[in-house]
Amino acid sequence: MNKNVLVTGASGQLGKTIHELFSENNIGLDFTFVIKQELDITRRENLISFFNQNMFDYCINCAAYTNVEQAEITPESAYKINAEGVKNLAEACKETNTILIHISTDYVFDGEKKEPYTADDVTNPINEYGKSKLQGEIYIKDILSNYFIVRTSWLYSKKYGNNFYRTIINKAKTEKQLSITTEQIGCPTDVVNLSNYIVSLIHQESIQFGIHHFSDKKAMTWYDFAEEILKDNNLSSEVKLVMVKKYRTFARRPKNSVLKNL
Numbered sequence: 001m002n003k004n005v006l007v008t009g010a011s012g013q014l015g016k017t018i019h020e021l022f023s024e025n026n027i028g029l030d031f032t033f034v035i036k037q038e039l040d041i042t043r044r045e046n047l048i049s050f051f052n053q054n055m056f057d058y059c060i061n062c063a064a065y066t067n068v069e070q071a072e073i074t075p076e077s078a079y080k081i082n083a084e085g086v087k088n089l090a091e092a093c094k095e096t097n098t099i100l101i102h103i104s105t106d107y108v109f110d111g112e113k114k115e116p117y118t119a120d121d122v123t124n125p126i127n128e129y130g131k132s133k134l135q136g137e138i139y140i141k142d143i144l145s146n147y148f149i150v151r152t153s154w155l156y157s158k159k160y161g162n163n164f165y166r167t168i169i170n171k172a173k174t175e176k177q178l179s180i181t182t183e184q185i186g187c188p189t190d191v192v193n194l195s196n197y198i199v200s201l202i203h204q205e206s207i208q209f210g211i212h213h214f215s216d217k218k219a220m221t222w223y224d225f226a227e228e229i230l231k232d233n234n235l236s237s238e239v240k241l242v243m244v245k246k247y248r249t250f251a252r253r254p255k256n257s258v259l260k261n262l
């Protein structure tokens with residue numbers, strides 16, 4: 001029998017990519033995609049009745065507050081979605097026996113470790129976005145037994161949303177010179193690869209519930225990534241890249257964001 005899979009936050013870069021890849025051609029899965037206007041995860045009663053009316057086998061939660069800079073200024077908005085909204089989802093999943101696949105972030109770590117982070121490493125977020133995402137993880141672990149928390153890093157889509165990849169392309173078209181930081185190292189992750197991994201969790205029933213790390217394999221600085229993006233798009237001759245140690249931001253970011261995939 002087909003499995004019913006709900007995808008929340010479907011208008012974001014991950015939600016749109018899962019839709020594009022799997023909504024029509026994935027044998028064995030019946031997807032329901034809902035955007036925030038259809039299902040707001042912060043509206044608890046609504047959410048719980050939606051789950052009870054539809055009965056899903058899995059919920060892939062792509063809904064999140066992802067503006068790392070703005071989260072420093074209005075952290076309550078980040079907590080409302082990334083912590084309280086996720087708690088509501090976990091409760092809805094518990095009540096309806098739905099397996100939750102939730103996406104979390106490298107920013108739950110402080111970045112002081114000298115090696116890649118494993119799923120068991122101690123968390124210690126250094127910005128409000130990371131703190132709110134960690135609180136979401138804690139709620140899930142407290143409420144559910146049947147869940148996957150997939151931590152990923154430096155997610156980008158070439159087609160959808162606001163991400164570093166698309167920001168650099170846009171900037172390269174309008175600016176003569178770009179200053180890019182070498183202060184952080186991480187693994188940029190193509191949202192297509194993450195989408196495939198997420199769906200593989202549903203297909204491979206032997207994978208254990210709990211926290212998993214998934215990122216693309218190549219570690220680099222944001223400067224290196226910008227260089228690759230320009231090359232990829234034949235824009236290297238259009239704009240000069242300048243290495244900077246610090247790029248001024250509101251939020252602190254972990255120096256080492258590399259996740260060890262198991």
Ligand SMILES: NC(=O)C1=CN([C@@H]2O[C@H](COP(=O)(O)OP(=O)(O)OC[C@H]3O[C@@H](n4cnc5c(N)ncnc54)[C@H](OP(=O)(O)O)[C@@H]3O)[C@@H](O)[C@H]2O)C=CC1
Nearest residue numbers: 009011012013014036040041063064066103105152154155
């Ligand atoms: N982007 C990144 O670099 C990384 C992301 N992640 C995690 O991956 C997941 C997917 O991220 P990504 O696709 O990039 O995020 P996006 O910001 O592209 O998408 C988030 C989606 O969530 C929706 N949303 C916001 N609030 C609510 C709400 N209350 N109820 C329902 N939907 C809501 C947004 O809708 P609207 O736009 O209408 O507000 C948007 O469609 C997130 O959990 C994120 O934390 C992890 C590591 C890296």
Ligand SMILES: Cc1cn([C@H]2C[C@H](O)[C@@H](COP(=O)(O)OP(=O)(O)O[C@H]3O[C@@H](C)C(=O)[C@@H](O)[C@H]3O)O2)c(=O)[nH]c1=O
Nearest residue numbers: 066068105106153154155164167179180181222247253
């Ligand atoms: C745009 C820009 C950014 N930077 C710096 C700022 C920052 O240190 C780093 C990354 O910038 P961004 O603000 O684009 O990326 P940021 O929003 O920090 O990306 C993060 O998003 C959240 C949602 C996650 O979960 C993380 O995994 C990570 O992908 O690059 C430059 O040095 N030059 C630039 O021109």
